Amino acid sequence: MTKRAGRERAGRFLAEGAQAVREALRYGQVYEVFVTEIAAARNSELVDEARAADVPVSTVTDRAADGLSETVTPQGIVAVCELLDVSLDEALAEPKLVAVLVGVSDPGNAGTVTRVADAAGASAVIFAGDTVDPHNGKCVRASTGSVFHLPLARSRNITAVFDACRKAGLRLVAADGHAKTDLTRVDLSQPTAWVFGSEAHGLDPEVLDAVDDVVNVPIFGKAESLNLATAAAVCLYAGHLR
Amino acid sequence: MTKRAGRERAGRFLAEGAQAVREALRYGQVYEVFVTEIAAARNSELVDEARAADVPVSTVTDRAADGLSETVTPQGIVAVCELLDVSLDEALAEPKLVAVLVGVSDPGNAGTVTRVADAAGASAVIFAGDTVDPHNGKCVRASTGSVFHLPLARSRNITAVFDACRKAGLRLVAADGHAKTDLTRVDLSQPTAWVFGSEAHGLDPEVLDAVDDVVNVPIFGKAESLNLATAAAVCLYAGHLR
Known part of the structure; x- marks a missing residue:
């Protein structure tokens, strides 16, 4: 096992x-x-x-x-x-704030983002596309228990995940380092599904085309980027900090 | 070396x-x-x-x-x-946003927080008390180059660091999971020095007594805590997200 x-x-x-x-x-x-x-x-x-x-x-x-x-x-x-995983419909039954991982193959990153989503009060985490299995031991450990705290769903079909999120009344906002809009300008007044890609490859153009907004976490200094977990933390807490 | x-x-x-x-x-x-x-x-x-x-x-x-x-x-x-390190006075010459690490012994955490501070536009990172050496190889790697991007200072004397921050016009705000006030209620209108402790032990009571404010990153779900880097990311970006 x-x-x-x-x-x-x-x-x-x-x-x-x-x-x-x-x-x-x-x-x-x-x-x-x-x-x-x-x-x-x-x-x-x-x-x-x-x-x-x-x-x-x-x-x-x-x-x-x-x-x-x-x-x-x-x-x-x-x-x-x-x-742990439930159906998409079940995971999205009471949608507030949702984290959608697309192609996140590193189990430590997937677990840490699940922990951050839990802390930020997310109602579900969706493991979409080629994302690692949430039951992977490293993912479970990195989540420090959070995989047990909130509904998790898995689907290889990214379109089905996005459709289910929209049907549940969620706005899809993708985080992407190359986005032209920054996080401070995005509409977070509606329930939001944050879409995060892998640290190494980001999100595919088709995924970026399929969401409602694509935003970056603004970099004010000389750092090239943030790592996935810290970027996700800023995004998932942004709605609380306004 | x-x-x-x-x-x-x-x-x-x-x-x-x-x-x-x-x-x-x-x-x-x-x-x-x-x-x-x-x-x-x-x-x-x-x-x-x-x-x-x-x-x-x-x-x-x-x-x-x-x-x-x-x-x-x-x-x-x-x-x-x-x-890399400069004097406290030099590091605090143009204080905007500063990260002060107190007793952070894990070099990976110290490096990741330095990266986040760089991204958030901090003007310096201070390695205070028993904090790891910023030149530690793991710290340098975890910072993904950020140790070279902004002034770093080191001092074992925490009181001297806090005095220098105040003299430079910074408000000292410590992040602590057990704080009674949450991040959304703290005054961030002045230049802020964020004080972060170790993931394992947090900050000593004397340190918490010596700062102007102690706040937590609010936990909305069932997670017990955030890790140091993600908590620091939320704190350091909080001023930008209001």
Whole structure:
């Protein structure tokens, strides 16, 4: 289940480490927790919390825990969770502020943007096009639990995602470093779906053509750009700061 | 020169990788460039740029390049540069927006915040208290060249830094997750020095007592916090987004 195909087949994924397991127990659907003896001693409250919620807790050897881990330094605690993603319609049922990731292949970036979207009060995050799987272990860890906090949807079909956003009453605004308009001039009075592309390649011209507005985060100094997470933070908070 | 003590003694530091070398040649003071044959072929424009600026370029073996590198995968190009930091008074000569890092020990975070400060048009970044050395290789790389773009100053004496900021007409505003006031309510009409602490420990009570305002970046969802770089991005851009 550390591989995408295995996750799809099983309908489950692994949330690894104390923080992810804690958030999974609180906000997700956990089938089972695997823990080494040492990790159980270190995370006794978490083990108690799982048992109190009738989640089976199995003690495993260090070697078995390593086999369940994607990281170089396994924390010895892993939760088997139900896949997180819901349908587009479900994710967009009460649209306020939405983050749409298009072609974001770096799982750390996808996770950090999910964390920022959660903090900014987004009602959903959509993983669109060739974006990484939200259940990817690095994405889950970088989100520091946020993948469990708000509805996530996935679709390879970018047009379907944009149509669903519009149908839900959202204005589509893409962030692009080369945009002619800057963030301070865009209309954010309506519920907004912010569209973010990959740090390396940005957004394709067809994507930029398909949205309502394309804006940049203005650069006042000599920096060439912001990284994806910091640019997304400025965009997603912009509506709150006016 | 990959170690702090060596840098201090030599008054020089190493900027590693094509991007850092490019920004150093454009904005810094470079004494010499070391490059492997392979890296020279890959970065011929950069080598030409150095030679055009009368900077000596020496071809070195892969082994010598590895010895000059702090990274696991050396890029084979390194510039020997003059130390970047200036005095507090110099850094605060034309104060607009300033970022003050207090006790930020993670070099990646310090570099990313320097990049954000540069993008937001800050006039200086101050590395105060137990903050990492701005010449640390990871800090230089995470800044993607921004350490060369704006004045940097260092002081272990936090009180001296705050006094200098006030003397320069800056209001000191600290970002703290536990603050009672939120960012949207703080006065940003005057030139502001934003004070940021470490991601792990935040800011000490004495530091919070010594500033003019302490504010949080409001969390609208279920996320516990933002990471340092994203929180700093929202704070540093807040004045531009009103």
